[in-house]
Amino acid sequence: MMQQATLMKSSVWSQTRTQPSVLIGVGNDHTKQYGIRFVRDFFCQDELTKFTLFHLQHAKKLQLFGTNERSASAKETVAEEFLARTGEQLSCLITAQTSLKQVGISSNRVSLLSRLQTHSKAWDLMEEAANGNHDALVLGKRGKSWFESMINGSTDITKEIIERSCARPIWLAPSSIHGRRNVLLCVDGSRSSRNITEHVAQVVAANPMHTITVLHVAPGKKYTTASPSVAFLNKQSRNQRKAQCFISKTSHQVVADAVALLVANGVKEDAIRTQMAHSNDPATIIMETSDQGNFAVVAMGRSGTGNSFMRHMLMGSSVAHVWKKLDNACLWLSC
Incomplete structure (x- = not known):
């Protein structure tokens, strides 16, 4: 398994914290950040909750020209180098962070994290929520599709993923809460x-x-x-x-x-x-x-x-x- 490649963290807090820590899945589409929209509306006057904005990079999209014939370890190295060079330019994370700042959620309450996808997105999100000691995982529209698969008993949802999903509470965000x-x-x-x-x-x-x-x-x-x-x-x-x-x-x-x-x-x-x-x-x-x-x-x-x-x-x-x-x-x- 490839080692996690952390791009940046704008703040680091103690794992013995008393403040809630919320992990928000952030996708590439800036127009569908439902989790971010919910957090903006619900937490704009909260001064304690910490947020980690989490982005998964698909490994296939990170292979550079000429890497198809390389060994697995070489491909990992290339992908990690690619992340290191381009991490600060991941616009989806920067846009999400800016959106939170606009309602008064300060930078020292927000961490940005991106790494290569190692399993399914569902599994990786659950893994980060559990291993990162977050108190909740926020999912948007794609999270809804995945959860519907769980409800319907889809065979591609493994027992391991289901067990991971029970490790932390899950928040399933709508497109908007309309000032509720x-x-x-x-x-x-x-x-x-x-x-x-x-x-x-x-x-x-x-x-x-x-x-x-x-x-x-x-x-x-x-x-x-x-x-x-x-x-x-x-x-x-x-x-x-x-x-x-x-x-x-x-x-x-x-x-x-x-x-x-x-x-x-x-x-x-x-x-x-x-x-x-x-x-x-x-x-x-x-x-x-x-x-x-x-x-x-x-x-x-x-x-x-x-x-x-x-x-x-x-x-x-x-x-x-x-x-x-x-x-x-x-x-x-x-x-």
């Missing part, structure tokens, strides 16, 4: 639900722009109840108490546990909202709530129910449905 704000956190009491709750807290706790709405959808006849604050869990009006008799104690506990976990991870109580619903079609409730609340992010645990490898490592049916239909908010997923 805040996070809709969908919880069900599962392990993956707890993981995404902790992730949301880590990323959003220090961002004054956004609130977090904790949503739980229990099976049953469609019914929804919401409140403007965490006080909903403890202090309710008479009509609210009557309405909530339809929501089980288990559902209340799922929401209460998620709120407690957010607070324990640094989120202020006045930044948390809660909402509970009954429905046998949770994906529809999630989509309706996202649209009605104009949320920038929908966050969910990725794993389905059951013990099989595919159910655990891929997606539950509700997550798959939300992913296919969601086109105006960023979807955050965690195993």
